[in-house]
Amino acid sequence: MEQLVAPTSKMGVDVRHTGEAGTTEIKVSAQNVDVFYGEKHAIKGVSVNVPARSVMAFIGPSGCGKSTFLRCINRMNDTIEGCKVTGNIRLDDRDIYDANLDVVELRARVGMVFQKPNPFPKSIFENVAYGPRIHGLVHGKADLDAIVEQSLRKAALWEEVKDRLKEPGTGLSGGQQQRLCIARAIAVNPEVILMDEPCSALDPIATARVEELIDELRQNYTIIIVTHSMQQAARVSQQTAFFHLGILVETGSTEFIFTNPHDQRTQDYITGRFG
């Protein structure tokens, strides 16, 4: 992934795609995506490519459509009444808005972690086992135990909860709950993990743990993270996309966006002149 961090020299015609590496495998590709909430045009012609096995950060002022766009990628916008998505979004080159595509299967491949930790009112074990169970990924108790342990280990939570798996997930601290939600998401072995401000309800220590975790997870998963913290975006992501008023203003390698943005709006935003 190293070549992604270094700004490439070729950025001629399309300034908005600064520093994009043409050679890497593209996991998620969006072309001309528009989203409407009833009359409201929330996302306007957004096109972006997300490279596989890396972290891409979505940044931008509040209300610019980061969450909305994120929800297009696992079709969670379908659950919002009056929300309409047009354009083309591909996962591994397959149109996810295709009529033949099974949404349930898509969401198993594209996991999501929410802004506020939302463990189910069940035991820690049941929270993690939920996904594998409903998708029939396991055969037998031993199998399930193994998946739960593995997921909790990957989420760096195993050591803290291995003796209390039967206790309710809602009894954990906020940071632990968020890692539990991450474990829950990776238990179904997704390919992409969407994270919508996963640390905004956490203290700095818990945030650091989650960031560490994200850094490890990118070995195996493609991660898209929405964040309001410039530092966080700089720390965890390789790619950054800057949204403004429903438009994708600029996207490119994180280092490039943060040191040498092309657009005045991007510069103003990351230097804190508006937001």
Add this chain to the structure above:
Amino acid sequence: MLGTALLLILGMSIVAFIVGRASGRRFLRASGSSIHSLPSYHGLFVAVWVGVPALVLVLLWAALSGTIVDSLLLASLPDSMTTGVTGAGLDLVLSEIKNVAAGLLFGEPRPEIVEAAARLNRWDALAGWAMVVVVFALMIVAFAVARTRLAPRFRARNAFERWLSGLMIAASVGAILVTVGIVVSLLVESLAFFRMVPIGEFLFGLNWEPQMPIRADQVAGLGAFGAVPVFLGTIVIATVATLFAAPVGLFTAIYLVEYASERVRSVVKPVLEVLAGVPTIVYGFFAVLTVAPAIRSTGNSLGLAASPNSALAAGVVMGIMLIPFISSLSDDALRAVPRSLRDGSLAIGATRAETVRKVMLAAALPGIMGGVLLAVSRAIGETMIVVMAAGLIATLTINPLDSVTTVTVQIVTLLIGDTAFDSPKTLAAFALGLVLFLTTLLLNVIALRIVNRYREKYD
């Protein structure tokens, strides 16, 4: 006289308000913004000082003067009329005097009575005028006292606030006292019943035949007061109703919350509300004329003997009555489940049905349970449907195709027709009422506790 007094109080309060407000305005002109309260609070302050104590006095007077005048009147009667006469006899004499005093003459009253009636009229007039005078004096005194307290820095606003909160406390204490009074009267009558019929026999006896004679010329059974068949009948009907209403109501709620579009919801919800507003007597008709015959003929064609008034008919119709109740409480419970939980489940790839079953219901279960318990307690206390559709004979059975009777039905039948409040037949109604009250109270307390505990979790 009472009317005059009340009008007087109203008039005086208004005058007091105007005077108080005028003082407030004067303070405002004199000392400008350093006045503590708005002029209208000065007015209100004086007005409540004048009005409220006077009102309390009038009400007390009206409540007590009757008995005082009565006892004075009795004391003034010649000994020949009162010696040896007690209780009901004295009441009879008193009411005769009052009738005569009001100008209602039956035959030729005794001269002592006529004399007493004249005395009564005189005293009543006197008492009335005395009340008006005393109240007026009280208001003048209160007015003077309140006036002296007014000053630019006087905190009329806070003082009025104290009066208001006192008024609200008085109102709630009044409501509680009424409730306590009802319970006490229930208790007293029940205790009278348990002196005649042992409490053990009432609670555990298997034979209920309360229609015993209360006059010598009536022909009836000897009376047996074992209430188990009545309790059992109530339980059977309430169970049928709950088994019918709980799933239907719950599924309705799930449909409305999870699946129905805005358009469908805007039709179904009002319809359910209409269902909740149908008078229970209409449900009763429906049970008697439609459901019971249908159940009977279905039962017969299946080779099952169903009695014309089956517990099933009453229970099912009662269940229909409970559907909107359960569905709206379950609806609330399901809606209170945070959207984030639902989204969390959907985002893992669960279908809607899986999400409802495994996450929403699990989270909303306490609320739903509470709702069902409240519905059960309504089913137990429901009267009209069972009076019309359930039977009168207390049979010891749990077969829903049999005719059974319920606690409420028995209370109604025991208090209809000849009643005498010293017969076990009549008093049994109070014992049943007490059991009913305690049961529904218990159910409501449990239900509310469950519902509240679950509220705390998400708010």
